[in-house]
Amino acid sequence: MARFQEDFPIFRDNDVIYFDNAATTQRPVQVMDAMRAFNDECNANPLRGLYDWSVRATEAYEDARHTVAQFIGAERDCEIIFTRNTTESINLVAYSWGLTNLKEGDEIAITVMEHHSDILPWQMVSRQTGAKLVYLECGQDGVIPKEEYTAKITEHTRLVALAEVSNVLGITNPVREIADFAHDKGAVVLVDGAQSTPHMPVNVRELGADFFAFSGHKLMGPMGIGALYGRIGLLNEMPPFLTGGEMIESVDRYSATFAPVPEKFEAGTVNASGAVGLAAAIEYLKKVGWDDIMNQERMLTRRLMGELAELPEVTVYGNPDPDRHCGIVTFNIEGVHPHDVASILDSEHICIRAGHHCAQPLMKHLGVSSTARASLYFYNTEEEVDRFVRAVGKVRGWMGY
Amino acid sequence: MELKSLYREIVNEHNLHPTHKKDLASPTMVLEGVNPSCGDDINLQLQIKDGVIEDAAFNGSGCAISQASADIMCDQIIGMSKDQALRQAQSFMGMIKGTATKEQIESLDEAASLQDISHMPARVKCAVLGWRTMSEMIGKLNEEGVTDGSASASGQDTCGACATNSAAVCKPGCRQCPV
Known part of the structure; x- marks a missing residue:
């Protein structure tokens, strides 16, 4: 377990990957x-x-x-x-x-x-x-x-x-x-x-x-x-x-x-x-400190976007520079509706958001009806990013492609 | 059933190779069914003569569960009288809400394999979209007392809240809720 996750009872004794931090975050003791x-x-x-x-x-x-x-x-x-x-x-x-x-x-x-x-x-x-x-x-x-x-x-x-x-x-x-x-x-x-x-x-x-x-x-x-x-x-x-x-x-x-x-x-x-x-x-x-928080998020986002770029079926939206994502990575998998992506990832104990993210005018502006979104926080880990990307890489297979 | 097996055994086949995802040459009734919160959107087309559904098809886009459920539904209601189809829809809604009888679930045949969706509140609205749309079309026919599907049907919308939770109370004006 990563050093910060020990402070969070919800992360204890399970293998859940929580990548829905833009929706809400977990609470430390x-x-x-x-x-x-x-x-x-x-x-x-x-x-x-x-x-x-x-x-x-x-x-x-x-x-x-x-x-x-x-x-x-x-x-x-x-x-x-x-x-x-x-x-x-x-x-x-x-x-x-x-x-x-x-x-x-x-x-x-x-x-x-x-x-x-x-x-x-x-x-x-x-x-x-x-x-x-x-x-x-x-x-x-x-x-x-x-x-x-x-x-x-x-x-x-x-x-x-x-x-x-x-x-x-x-x-x-x-x-x-x-x-x-x-x-x-x-x-x-x-x-x-x-x-x-x-x-x-x-x-x-x-x-x-x-x-x-x-x-x-x-x-x-x-x-x-x-x-x-x-x-x-x-x-x-x-x-x-x-x-x-x-x-x-x-x-x-x-x-x-x-x-x-x-x-x-x-x-x-x-x-x-x-x-x-x-x-x-x-x-x-404050105790964790902005330097550690921002460094960890930057490192994780670079890793996540770098690994997703290896998957040809995945489209990531927004800026190509991971340092401009604040840990938020919105994406789609070709041929798979984001709600199916989220349900399938849930069965792998991975929590992400799917839908319009309460920003329908932006979705229309981007020309997509809905998307999947992984959002990271400093308590997430490299291992979680790797396991997430491996699961994303298998989604099309699980969907019968 | 585990989610991945549900997809593998039922949903994927109907989603990737739907039999009824097409336009009918001469539908007597067409209605758009929408789940605004997730962007599921189906265009359901029925060809009804003398109170019998002679043909059914759909088009549109959405998640695999909404598409597969609509395909299974079209398969089943072709050849049914509109009242039989309505009863079938009621059994399906009942199954998803957990109130259907054993006989009702048996009568659903392949559609009964979507029973596990009732444990996935966020996906309920996907599974029932086609069925709700069809129920509304037949409801309109019955209201207007015609048997050939010439009743007019305009676009429709869900209140969003109702479909995510079968116990939720709908907002005024919502005509599609399973409750």
């Missing part, structure tokens, strides 16, 4: 221990009580906020809003900032490689406000050319929303360049960090992100906790997304005043143990 400690030692409703457990629950929750703020380079802790996931973070911006600030004549620019969670909220804003939705197209290599974004982002553009890393192609977009250009035109920039935060250091200020969304479960944290970073100036001006408990200052029969950020955006009882788990996952990432 450190994360589960942190959540158990919260539940066993100080479980109470944070932000409310005046007794020891609740005070400690509040501290644990706010410490987690601080850890997240540091993790993505936010200037202040209050710029971090805990949400359920990336999808909820983006919806918060769409409903609160988008519906309030956009109108007919405005434009929203998004890339064709966005996940549905960064498309549908903007379709909703577009329908309700009359703002026009504009797509930035990428080439078959996944690259959005400079001519493309400089032509489509104009003084009409009020918002640019883009993934830092594509969940299908694994390509890293030139967020800083695009953000600088968008800011010059007066637009606000939202970055979907769901696929970047697990794989590379992020600094929202260096990226030029006005909003930044990510999920805990994609970086070994629990499901049901995510975060939204928003520049404090923007957050202060935005109306609440959800209303209810704990987000108020005072309530009269027919009116209310709201708490300052971040509480203004965290209505109802929060997912405190989830936040604690997310913070533990971030600490675990």
